[in-house]
Amino acid sequence: MQRIRGRDLRVLYDAPTIAKRNVELAEEIATAGYVDLLVVSILKGSFIFAADLIRALHTVGLAPEVEFLSLSSYRSGTESSGEVTVLRDIETDVAGRDVLLIDDILESGRTLAFARSLMLSRKAHRVGIAVLLEKPGKLSQPLKADHVGFSCPDYFVVGYGMDVAHAFRELPFVGVVEDE
Template sequence: MITVRDRQIEPLFTESQIADEIRRLAGEIAAHHPVEKSGEILVVAVLKGSFVFAADLIRALHAVKLAPEVEFISLSSYGGGTEGGEVRVLRDVETDVAGRVVVMVDDILESGRTLQFARDLLLSRGATAVELAVLLDKSVKRKVGIEPDYVGFECPDHFVVGYGMDVGHAFRELPFVGRVVE
């Protein structure tokens, strides 16, 4: 365990484990998409939590000779409480997705409501496919019938921080994924 901001953090996935998984994920994505058509791929990172994972993944995609374009979307699904409610687009993609394969990148897939909304939105705009790449899959929390196409780790049923994920805007800077020990 380490102490950050007077809180004990137990690492669950180390920096080197994450790096290994990202290289593996880039290889999986490359295996599904011919290099000569990689310019047709649009990576859409879901902000804010995925920004570290997305940055590392797009560099890993470059290393396997893919050259996708990159976009961002910011969504909110927490109206007044902590249980997911209506999903709202806070920042939309600026690129036309019609006729494109979208690889949507997110830090964690839990209930699935937000990513289902985003997938449906991009498909309704003419994307030929919307694939999901997530660092963490917390399948025990799934509320809708959506599954990721590319998964780094199955996540235990803990609230996790680090590697872009936060609690109260803190701990995003950690180079690993961990849980705050109470």
């Protein structure tokens, strides 16, 4: 247990475990047959995972181009309406290209289903999905990630890019706030 910003956090996946898994994911992606690869990081939560995974992709011999897509779900209170909007779009034409979407977590699947559909509507040849964490049983969309770092218990997780009220993104591990 670590005390950070006055909160008790339990480490779920430590930095060495995440780093090892990123290399394994990169090797898996390298053998998946992507051609003319464009990596699209879904902001904000994936930025640290995407950076580490992209460097690992380089290490295993891939040289993808990189873009960033910022999406948002409209919310009323604490409930998501399920509507996803583009806050910041990519600049690259994806027609005929293989695209790999990178996100921090696959939970409901709304955001990733939207991003995948968007890339396919723009005539991407192939759209793969890589996530650091997947929460089995939480999907509200028929969606499957192609490359999964870890199967995550149903906890609200923070760190390694993921936040609670914009806090804890900087942590080098994925943790669970235990003092709630």
